[in-house]
Amino acid sequence: MINKYFLIMLVSFVSSISAFSQISEGGTPPSFKYQNTTRSISSSSIINVPVNLDINRLMWEDEIVEESRDAPLRIAKVIPLSVNIDSIGNWTSLSDSVKIWQQVIYAEGAKGLILSYKDFYIPKGAKLYIYNEDHSRVLGAYTQNTHPQGGKFASEIIAGDKITLEYVASTISDEAPRLVIEDIGYVYGDNYNRALRASSPPTPKINSSQSCMINVNCPDGDNWKDQKRGVVFYQVKRGGAWSICSGSLVNNTKRDGTPYLLTASHCFWANGVVEYETIVVYFHYEFPGCENEDTFPVTTKTLVGTDLLVNIPLQGVTAEGVAVQGSDGTLLKLKTNIPLEYKVFFNGWDTRDVASSSGVVIHHPNGDVKKIVTYLPREGLKNPVTTQTYNGGPGFNGITNGFWGVYYDGRSATQGGSSGSSIFNSNGLIVGTLTGGVRTTDYCLTRNSQEFFGKFGYHFDHMTDVSMQMKKYLDPINEGTPYLRGYDPNNPLGIEDSVIENSTQELVIFPTLADNEVNVNANSIIRSIKVYDMNGRQVYAKSGYNASTTTISVSSWSKGVYSILVQTESKKLSSKFIKK
Structure with a gap:
């Protein structure tokens, strides 16, 4: 889903969390201590980025896309830029032991920049x-631990139109x-400008999503504390622009914390x-x-880099040139x-084609x-799904019967940036990913409209082209289970406690x-x-036992404590033993 109103909070948010993410380690640039005494620092060369963008046209394009189809929320345009630490910038010795390189990049009028x-x-x-x-x-300090092997990389957004490396x-x-920069993302948006003018000194605001949106830690989220830990949002460079969408970490039958991320295919639509x-x-x-606050959360963490495993478009063509319609999953x-200290949760899933009578969607509307x-x-809606x-x-027409049509409870909605978010059934399992619904600029006014989610069961194994099936990754041991509970890597047992009954x-x-x-030995067939x-x-x-x-x-x-989970004809049972 897309919204023409720019996510003003994202620019400030992503440039303020670096000390809390794995890709950076915090700290203070050394030049801050010497800026009033070291003349060479203030004379750093400046790269003036040629900005030949028609912002009004960009906003118009966003509005046209919004009105014609569901698409991810575009936040920035890409401008080519060549910066190499070997051939540009200023080197300065601040002391006998501190030597720094600096380069200033200026892109006039930008609300934020992405490198x-x-x-x-x-x-x-070394540090950056x-x-x-x-x-x-x-942002920073970036160190060798940030990207140990080198290669392509990207930074979070940093607010403003002039930055220093x-x-x-x-x-x-x-x-x-x-350090070789190949382009810069130029963040634009009139909504951001209005927020800047509202304060002095200018400070971008958070809470950019519409007024009916409900924070995940309100009472509505009391029963979804595990599931929310698996929900993320991400920024992706596609077709000369940066966009954002929502997604969720998902469990696999090995229950080993493999960092799989489930989202929507249309988030990667690009020319x-x-x-x-x-x-x-x-x-x-x-x-x-529950309440909105005036400061940004400080526990947010980030990681950079993914591999594409499965892409199931709404409509597309296979490698053999065969036209295909799909369920919009990636x-x-x-x-x-993902480090254990991130304390994430890998959400479970349900492939069965059964409409749930209740549940939730957890998402990041407008990047909020x-x-x-x-x-x-x-009242008046017996079957919401x-x-x-x-x-x-x-x-952009999906596969027949491959979607859940969903009506919410009338209090809230999703909007641009929510694309790819997961819908959970009453058992807390993912049953679909958000494709879209009504196309509007005020989602709160249309929150009684139907929205559509690509069915997870179709993502899993419905497509005839096996390259468009997620099953081989999410059921790598061919367990054959139609549903899988979530996985908490910080749970030392790592098993499905909520469905286990213990009895000696x-x-x-x-x-x-x-x-x-x-x-x-069990008291019924294993x-x-x-x-x-x-x-x-x-x-x-x-599996396949036929005895007790x-x-x-x-x-x-290896030596140690093991937990054993036994599925009998009627229930799941657990126990432990020690290998000496």
Whole structure:
């Protein structure tokens, strides 16, 4: 979905969180301590970026796109720019031990800037900072840990039209840095201008989404505290512009925390190249309470870079030239495993073609903090979710019956930037991804309109072209389950606690201190067994049993505590044993 009103908060937000993300480590640029005494710093060369953009036309284009089809929210235009630390900028010695390189980039009138790198590599012990003219926003320090292998990279948005790159040379390595900028994202938008004029000194505001949006930590979100931890938004460079969409981390049957990201295919629609490797993903951008606040959340974290695994367009053509209609789903894999300290949740999913009578959508409307919208039966609407076929116009008509048509409870809605967000059923499982609905500039006025979500079951294995099926990634062990609970990597068991019933009379594991094998005895027929190590990794899975007893060989397993999950004919049972 797209909205012509620009997300004013995003520019300020993404330039204020760097100390809390993995791609940077915080700190203060050394030049800040010397700026009044070191003459050479103030004389840094300035690159004046040629800005040949018709902002009014860009806004008009956004409005036309909004009125003609569902599309991601465009936030910036790309301007080619060549900056190489080897051939440009000023080197300065601030002291015997501190040597810095600086380069100022100026793009007149920009509301914010995004840097894209052809190569980004920082040697051990070196640092890079990026900051705006009044030093109110600082990104960094970026270090060798930021992007250890080098290559393409991108930064978050930083507010303002003049920024400085400051590289601090290493004192422990003679290795040369590789910093090669290939273009700059020029953030535009009249709505942002109005916010700037409303304050002095100018300070971009948050809370850019429309007034009916409900924060995820309001009472509506009380039963969705796990699911919200898997919801993200991201910025992607596509076809000469930067756009944003929503998405969710998703679990797989290995339950191993593989960083899969589920979103919508139309978020990557472009007349040109889509750069998946420079996607910037934002986690935990939300207010801690129900009320909107005047300061930005400080717990947000980011990661950069994804690989495209599966793309299921609304309409497209296969590699063999065959026309296809799909359910508008995309599966990405982050290039970096998500650190445990990020405390994310990998949401579960349900492939069954069963309409849920209630649930929620968790999303980032207009790039704002995380919001929630509810659907449930209400007066005059017994079935809020029904099977539908999405007709978005020529070239944007989805597969027959491949969508959920959803009416919300009338209190809230989604809007531009919410595209790709997941809809959860009453069991807390993902059943679809947002394609769109009514096309308008005031989503709160039309919050009783129907919206459409590509069915997750269609994403999973419905397409005849297997390259357009997510099953091989999300069920890599061919478990065959029609639904999967979410996974919390910080849960030492890593198993589906909410559906487990424990009873020593119903399940007996012996010996509990095992050497070569473990015997499993249940009081009814066993259907499947899964075993997890103390880190929550699945180490054993088998189905097809037709008896109430079995034996598992553990002779080659590592020492430690293991959790065993047994599915019988009627319930799931769990127990533990130790491999000595």
